[in-house]
Structure formats: C-alpha cells, structure tokens
Amino acid sequence: MSELENTEYFNKYFSTYPDNSSLMSLIEFFKDFSDDNSDLESIVGDILRGSLDEVIDMPRTNRFSLDELEKTEKTYIGTKVEILFRDTFGLDKGDKLDLKVRGHEVDVKNTIGSNWTIPSEALDEICVLLQANDNKSSFCFGLLICRNRVLNQGKNRDGKRTISKEGKNEILWIVKDGALPKNFFLHMNDDLRHEILSPSGGATRLANLFRSFQGEIITRRLVECVARQKDYMKRIRGNGGARDILAQEELLILWGGSIEDNKKLKSLGFKGINAEHFVCIKNNI
Structure with a gap:
C-alpha cells in the first residue's frame, strides 16, 4: 500500500x-x-x-x-x-x-x-x-x-x-x-565500453550502443554522450545514420516522440515513454 x-x-x-x-x-x-x-x-x-x-x-x-x-x-x-x-x-x-x-x-x-x-x-x-x-x-x-x-x-x-x-x-x-534510469557506462565492463566508444564515426558508435542494449530505454542525453557531435540526432536517423546500420541486422530504433512508435512501445509494456526516449527492438516483434 x-x-x-x-x-x-x-x-x-x-x-x-x-x-x-x-x-x-x-x-x-x-x-x-x-x-x-x-x-x-x-x-x-x-x-x-x-x-x-x-x-x-x-x-x-x-x-x-x-x-x-x-x-x-x-x-x-x-x-x-x-x-x-x-x-x-x-x-x-x-x-x-x-x-x-x-x-x-x-x-x-x-x-x-x-x-x-x-x-x-x-x-x-x-x-x-x-x-x-x-x-x-x-x-x-x-x-x-x-x-x-x-x-x-x-x-x-x-x-x-x-x-x-x-x-x-x-x-x-x-x-x-x-x-532510476541506469547510468549505462557506470555499469558497463571496460571491453564493452571500448567497443561502443572506440569507432571514429558517431553513427557507428550509436549503432553499437543500441545493438548492445536492445529492449532498453536509451535517453536523448545518452545519444548525445555517445555521438559526441553537435548534430548528434543526425547520427541516429536514416541516410547513413545508426538506423540504416541496424536495419541491415533487422533491428529497429523506435522513438518515443513518434505517435506510431510510442504506441508500439506501450504495446510492448514500456511506461513513461516520451520524446527523450529511444528503444531498439527486433524488426519482427
């Protein structure tokens, strides 16, 4: 109670x-x-x-x-x-x-x-x-x-x-x-942290992040941290961004700010999803 x-x-x-x-x-x-x-x-x-x-x-x-x-x-x-x-x-x-x-x-x-x-x-x-x-x-x-x-x-x-x-x-x-939404890098082992952050391209780093944490909420702030670029949101979109990289692996990035994506995430049991949140899922879910 x-x-x-x-x-x-x-x-x-x-x-x-x-x-x-x-x-x-x-x-x-x-x-x-x-x-x-x-x-x-x-x-x-x-x-x-x-x-x-x-x-x-x-x-x-x-x-x-x-x-x-x-x-x-x-x-x-x-x-x-x-x-x-x-x-x-x-x-x-x-x-x-x-x-x-x-x-x-x-x-x-x-x-x-x-x-x-x-x-x-x-x-x-x-x-x-x-x-x-x-x-x-x-x-x-x-x-x-x-x-x-x-x-x-x-x-x-x-x-x-x-x-x-x-x-x-x-x-x-x-x-x-x-x-409390978790501090991903605090709980990450050194090898995985290096795997995610070592590539020179922001889109590749983001793809590594989403691939490693499928089904978990990724915040916009974390996207910025990993992309490390002023136009960090560009690195997550299509046209060469993380979405295109992961699409080849049948992985889909959903964004809480999209009405359609938000509805999908809620149907999968996610709560409190908003425009600050992203989730990577299998494309066939």
Missing part, C-alpha cells in the same frame, strides 16, 4: 500539521499531474537522471561516475535537480523557498547520500525529498514536514540540520525504491 493511501500512517504523522490544507494540496497536485501526463515514477526518475548526467557531463569530460566529480560539482546536483523539478512540473519559484505549489511554498532537497540538509528557513515547512542511488539505479521521492522533532540538533556552518533517524519514519513516500 502506498503511504499516500495509508490512512493510519497519514493520521499518525500528518493530521496534526497546522496548515494541513497545504499538504493535501501538494499531494493532490502530484496525483493530478500523474493522471494528466504519465507515470510519476518515470517523470521523477528522468529528472534525477538528467540532473546527474548534466553534472557528470560525459561528452566533454569522459567521466562516467559521481565518484569522479569534484565536491563543488556534487553540491551543484541539488541545484540542478531543483531547476529541472520546477521546470518539469511547471511550477514557479517561491518567495522564500524553492517552489510554489498551488499558492503554497515548498522546499526541494536532494541527496546522493543517506541524508538531507535542511536550512533554517524550511523549519516547519514542507520539503520535497529526493534521493538518488546511481550504483543501484534506484531513487526515492517523498514529502516531509520539517518540524523540530524530525531534525537532529547539531548544525553545520551554514546553520543547516539533518533529518534524525526517528524523523525519517515520518517521511511520506510517494515513490519508494523507484527505478
């Missing part, structure tokens, strides 16, 4: 919130957004994947892992997540906090570790909590009223506090252990 529908859990931790209407409004917003668009897990997973990939910046830095980032870059991930979250959900920036949802101010906190740092201005306010685990290709997305009782007393130099062990029990999880 989702904690959103768990009445006993909700009443235990959230019914005493002074302005319960703002919390309910936020919950309804995410429910409505999911109903109107697509699977909420896929939406938030894409936000996190995009944020991590943009900071890792594989096309220009040849890095694959969060472990290779500088400390300041890791800090910036939180800012990037906030920006993409606000843009994806079509929200305005708050006057005091990160977001304004249906008139209520909300803060957004992301971590690639095991805890979040809560600023003093977010005390007694609702926080959207996001946690990404690139190694396990999983993420969590929840809400927490950052009351004094859920925070550790110690503060860092900026006056921020972390969530206590007991406080984590009060997180209202909207998505728990969701599927």
